[in-house]
Amino acid sequence: MHIVVCAKQIPDPETPPAAFKIDAATNKVVPAQGIAPVLSQFDGIAAEAALRIKEAGGDGKVTVISMGGESAQAAIKQVLAMGADEGVLLNDPAFEDGDSHTTAKVLAAAIKELGDVDAVFCGRQAADWDMGQVGLLIAENLGWPVTIIAKGVALEGNALKVERVLADGFEKTEVNLPAVVTVSNEFGEPRYPKLPQIMAAAKKTVTKKTAADLGLDPSEVGKAGARLQLQKLFIPEKGAQVEFIEGETPQEQAANLVAKLKADKAI
Amino acid sequence: MPHNILVVGELDGGTPSSTTLELLNGAQGLAGGGSVSVSLLGTGASAAAAQAAGASKAFVSDDANYDTFRGEQWLPAVQAAVEQSGADLVLMGQTTVGRELGPRLAFRLNTAVAMDCVAVTDNGGTIEATRPAYGGNAQATYTFATTPAVATVRAKSFDPATGGGAAETVELPAAGESRVNVTGKEVTESAGLAITEAPIVVGGGRGLGAPEAFEDLKNLAAAIGTDKAAVGASRAAVDLGWFPPSEQIGLTGKVVTPDLYIAVAISGASQHMAGCSGSKMIVAVNRDKDANIFAFSKYGIVGDWKQVVPALIEEFKKG
Numbered sequence: 162m163h164i165v166v167c168a169k170q171i172p173d174p175e176t177p178p179a180a181f182k183i184d185a186a187t188n189k190v191v192p193a194q195g196i197a198p199v200l201s202q203f204d205g206i207a208a209e210a211a212l213r214i215k216e217a218g219g220d221g222k223v224t225v226i227s228m229g230g231e232s233a234q235a236a237i238k239q240v241l242a243m244g245a246d247e248g249v250l251l252n253d254p255a256f257e258d259g260d261s262h263t264t265a266k267v268l269a270a271a272i273k274e275l276g277d278v279d280a281v282f283c284g285r286q287a288a289d290w291d292m293g294q295v296g297l298l299i300a301e302n303l304g305w306p307v308t309i310i311a312k313g314v315a316l317e318g319n320a321l322k323v324e325r326v327l328a329d330g331f332e333k334t335e336v337n338l339p340a341v342v343t344v345s346n347e348f349g350e351p352r353y354p355k356l357p358q359i360m361a362a363a364k365k366t367v368t369k370k371t372a373a374d375l376g377l378d379p380s381e382v383g384k385a386g387a388r389l390q391l392q393k394l395f396i397p398e399k400g401a402q403v404e405f406i407e408g409e410t411p412q413e414q415a416a417n418l419v420a421k422l423k424a425d426k427a428i
Numbered sequence: 429m430p431h432n433i434l435v436v437g438e439l440d441g442g443t444p445s446s447t448t449l450e451l452l453n454g455a456q457g458l459a460g461g462g463s464v465s466v467s468l469l470g471t472g473a474s475a476a477a478a479q480a481a482g483a484s485k486a487f488v489s490d491d492a493n494y495d496t497f498r499g500e501q502w503l504p505a506v507q508a509a510v511e512q513s514g515a516d517l518v519l520m521g522q523t524t525v526g527r528e529l530g531p532r533l534a535f536r537l538n539t540a541v542a543m544d545c546v547a548v549t550d551n552g553g554t555i556e557a558t559r560p561a562y563g564g565n566a567q568a569t570y571t572f573a574t575t576p577a578v579a580t581v582r583a584k585s586f587d588p589a590t591g592g593g594a595a596e597t598v599e600l601p602a603a604g605e606s607r608v609n610v611t612g613k614e615v616t617e618s619a620g621l622a623i624t625e626a627p628i629v630v631g632g633g634r635g636l637g638a639p640e641a642f643e644d645l646k647n648l649a650a651a652i653g654t655d656k657a658a659v660g661a662s663r664a665a666v667d668l669g670w671f672p673p674s675e676q677i678g679l680t681g682k683v684v685t686p687d688l689y690i691a692v693a694i695s696g697a698s699q700h701m702a703g704c705s706g707s708k709m710i711v712a713v714n715r716d717k718d719a720n721i722f723a724f725s726k727y728g729i730v731g732d733w734k735q736v737v738p739a740l741i742e743e744f745k746k747g
């Protein structure tokens with residue numbers, strides 16, 4: 162059983178709102194001072210799901226793939242420290258500033274090249290752009306079935322049993338391998354690697370691949386291949402100017418608030 | 429510029445869902461003389477076409493195999509509807525259906541989708557889609573290099589359409605095979621009003637300190653009115669097991685847009701606000717006067733919820 166985990170490095174989504182800045186000229190987020198980028202949280206959970214399947218089966222292999230700059234090595238190393246076996250960094254200036262379509266195309270090409278892959282696990286969405294497309298588009302590129310927003314994944318024979326989150330509960334699904342699954346936070350927390358595992362991860366191989374290595378033309382990836390064109394990235398107005406409710410006691414404050422809500426016809 | 433628009437409809441108990449009606453209204457506003465069509469799949473689809481207000485044409489199949497959404501069954505039908513309607517814009521809800529169908533349909537049509545949009549507009553003939561990004565810290569506006577433009581749209585982004593439904597219906601093929609089998613479903617029973625429908629929502633966060641505190645919030649909702657108020661939670665509270673995941677508000681939970689959102693012991697992280705910043709009014713109770721939630725609030729009470737919430741319950745009970 163060979164599972165590929167797709168992992169993305171992103172600006173820390175828990176950056177305090179006051180430290181979140183956008184450069185209007187480039188439509189890009191300005192890296193917050195002193196806050197290191199992180200592995201997108203849902204990708205860590207996807208890695209956890211993959212590792213549990215590998216461990217339950219006794220054998221098998223987990224490969225982590227990331228498309229990104231040189232710094233994305235850190236995200237790969239983190240998944241390797243969790244227990245993944247090998248890493249692949251898809252790194253080429255031509256890959257930059259693409260959209261979900263081009264990202265999935267590059268990842269799918271890398272998965273095809275590995276050849277012996279049985280399943281691909283992705284996070285439900287990257288916690289920066291929050292699009293939630295790449296897993297689905299990898300499946301379409303590969304012609305594989307896909308099931309998304311999983312809260313539970315188990316391997317039974319040649320099939321994955323996946324519980325997927327719905328608006329009003331969850332659904333039990335079954336899909337034969339090879340397949341793509343996207344994993345949600347309801348799955349649970351990823352493991353936290355300890356020092357010996359982090360040391361061991363440093364010795365694991367990370368292969369680097371460019372567009373040419375994957376047989377991709379620069380015109381079909383990155384900005385050149387993108388179909389969705391970002392016109393403007395901005396911080397929305399918060400709108401409200403808070404009025405703190407006066408009162409000597411909580412009772413007085415409560416009475417004053419309710420009076421205001423009534424006056425505003427909010428209740 | 430006129431746009432031909434296809435709304436990928438969903439049925440809710442045999443009638444077009446509230447999101448479908450919202451999208452139909454949005455589509456009418458954008459069509460500018462072009463056509464508005466709708467696709468409806470599953471039991472009762474042909475009959476529901478007459479209730480799809482604002483659509484001139486409905487692409488339907490009454491095949492009951494469409495009742496449970498399976499992407500691989502819906503895809504060919506919706507793709508046929510897009511092609512036959514000549515749509516240059518396809519709208520669907522950011523629902524279980526839209527989340528899966530949007531990207532896959534876009535792939536099959538050699539185009540792109542913008543997910544979870546809060547606005548879709550026509551700027552001098554060019555379709556623009558605006559959506560939250562970076563956990564709600566930012567918003568991004570996109571155009572499409574390919575056609576049709578596809579967008580999944582957040583609930584309540586448009587008012588629902590009213591009036592007559594589709595005069596003409598076109599049959600779509602029955603459902604084919606799916607490689608993903610649905611073997612069961614578990615529904616989380618939530619008592620009373622749904623947080624996505626309630627005109628007033630009380631949200632509880634980690635600062636409540638213990639699961640029992642949600643009983644106090646339920647009492648607060650009851651004092652406001654069981655027909656009006658419902659209780660939700662932040663992800664931190666849900667992750668601690670204090671409240672069911674189905675009632676989580678935020679980026680990875682439900683999006684609520686009540687008239688009034690009362691946030692209790694919630695800090696106001698961007699990912700939480702992504703699920704409630706569309707509320708008409710926000711009121712917060714927090715002991716930290718610098719909490720981010722106050723930046724979104726019309727009124728704030730700085731204090732310990734343990735004292736403020738009981739006082740609010742008493743006050744609301746006075747009527």
Ligand SMILES: Cc1cc2nc3c(=O)[nH]c(=O)nc-3n(C[C@H](O)[C@H](O)[C@H](O)COP(=O)(O)OP(=O)(O)OC[C@H]3O[C@@H](n4cnc5c(N)ncnc54)[C@H](O)[C@@H]3O)c2cc1C
Nearest residue numbers: 633634635662663664678679680693694695699700715733
């Ligand atoms: C990718 C991603 C997705 C996420 N999705 C979501 C999501 O869908 N929904 C969501 O909610 N979060 C989400 N989060 C988490 C989010 O970033 C915050 O961590 C979370 O919202 C914090 O919840 P909270 O406000 O309850 O807790 P905290 O941030 O811990 O805030 C607790 C608040 O309670 C106040 N407080 C403490 N004691 C009292 C008291 N006695 N009386 C009054 N006030 C008190 C404190 O001052 C503080 O402001 C997501 C995060 C990531 C990275």
